[in-house]
Amino acid sequence: MIQQIQIVGIALIMLALLHLIFPRYFNWKKELAGLSIINREMMIVHTFFIALTVLLMGVLCISSANELTETTLGKRLAAGIGLFWFIRWIVQFTGYSSVNWKGKRFETAVHVFFSLFWTYVTVLFWWVAFS
Structure with a gap:
């Protein structure tokens, strides 16, 4: 079980890093241009915090798998x-x-x-x- 938690941790870190390509892959410069400033900023800021949350979950899984299970x-x-x-x-x-x-x-x-x-x-x- 501990090893599975750690593997999921690695996958979550990779998923968090995948968020780095979202702006280019989804063409946010063009796609978000028509939004108001607050909506454009919310999209970017919320994506950052989702990625950060997923990253921290991954780090927790790798560093504390024993504690999570015990x-x-x-x-x-x-x-x-x-x-x-x-x-x-x-x-x-x-x-x-x-x-x-x-x-x-x-x-x-x-x-x-x-x-x-x-x-x-x-x-x-x-x-x-x-x-």
Whole structure:
């Protein structure tokens, strides 16, 4: 279980770093130009803090896997992290239109991959929390 937590930690750090390419990949300079300043800034700032949260979760998983699995506080943190990723799993299906991925090979693969990843991470953390 500890090794799985650490592997998820590495994956979360990689996911956090992936956010660095979002502005270029999603062409934010052009796409966000029509937004008001506050909406443009909120998009950028919120993306930064999501990436930071995911990064810190990854660091926690790598540095404190034993504590997450062995202590009461760790199990409570694992329950909260599991809840976070479960809500993210729900948003995968309710927050994004299927127009974004249906009929598009790469986007469908990304959708399926992250749907499975959110499922795995949720189950893993809840397993740790409630076992």
